[in-house]
Amino acid sequence: MIAALLMQIISLVPPAPENTVEPDLAYQRSVKLLAATESWSAEQCQQWIPKDPTQAASLSNLICDGSDSEVRLSTVLAAGTISDSKLGRALWRRAALDFNEERVLACLLAPAMPSNNALPLIAWIAQDQRRSLAVRAAAIARLLDANCLAAWPMARRMLWTGTAVDKKTSIANWSRKGRYELPKRILLLSIQGLLKRRDLTSTDFEPNAPWVVQVEQVEKLNEIMSALEPTPPLPVDRMPQSWKRLLDLKEAGNAEAIASFQLFREFAAELLKE
Numbered sequence: 001m002i003a004a005l006l007m008q009i010i011s012l013v014p015p016a017p018e019n020t021v022e023p024d025l026a027y028q029r030s031v032k033l034l035a036a037t038e039s040w041s042a043e044q045c046q047q048w049i050p051k052d053p054t055q056a057a058s059l060s061n062l063i064c065d066g067s068d069s070e071v072r073l074s075t076v077l078a079a080g081t082i083s084d085s086k087l088g089r090a091l092w093r094r095a096a097l098d099f100n101e102e103r104v105l106a107c108l109l110a111p112a113m114p115s116n117n118a119l120p121l122i123a124w125i126a127q128d129q130r131r132s133l134a135v136r137a138a139a140i141a142r143l144l145d146a147n148c149l150a151a152w153p154m155a156r157r158m159l160w161t162g163t164a165v166d167k168k169t170s171i172a173n174w175s176r177k178g179r180y181e182l183p184k185r186i187l188l189l190s191i192q193g194l195l196k197r198r199d200l201t202s203t204d205f206e207p208n209a210p211w212v213v214q215v216e217q218v219e220k221l222n223e224i225m226s227a228l229e230p231t232p233p234l235p236v237d238r239m240p241q242s243w244k245r246l247l248d249l250k251e252a253g254n255a256e257a258i259a260s261f262q263l264f265r266e267f268a269a270e271l272l273k274e
Helices: 002-010 025-037 042-047 053-065 068-077 086-097 101-109 116-127 133-145 149-160 181-197 211-226 241-251 255-262
Strands: none
16 A cells, blocks of 8 residues: 555656766765764855756765755755756655655755646645645645645645634644644745735734634735636646646546645646546
């Protein structure tokens, strides 16, 4: 069962870039040595940000197969990387196959704007009940970064978590453990970014406000978010392979695929027509 689930999720990982280079082994050893100290200054991190494709290839290897400290350092060094690059693909792959909250959060948040290729995988992680609320919130946040407004209703439910209106439903099916500030702050950063891109006033939502105030603030925010126009759908002839794979799973009746596709349905309107 677990093997089948992993096969499904790995099939949604964006494809690796065609151009490959040999990794810089000296650079890789240096990063591993620094990672072993488990404490890194801003100056050290700046020094070891990859400067060419061979160093990026080395960092990709560490992200895919490295230890806890190696992955954590590598995500810092990879921050802001292009989603469809070799390094970006390594981050998405580790996020897909890892279940440690800190490592997955680092991998999900490191790439710059998520590409269309990455959306099915991110949406799947957002729907995965085995993941923590923080990880699922980070995945929803990345969908909002990509202007997937269909993800807003799920984000709204997450912002309600812990309040009097919070109810466990088919959508809000995450575990409640009382640690709600981190996932809400992750969402808030992406929501503020989305509003800024639309030239709208930032929200006053505060994850540390009293529950009743949070509910009021989310409702005000919902009025704004619900009025936004979605991004135009992507033409069918430009549909990424990862989308086609998710569509195959959806047509086979896979519940996770059906739910995942709904989170960016406005981008795939033609394929979702009955």
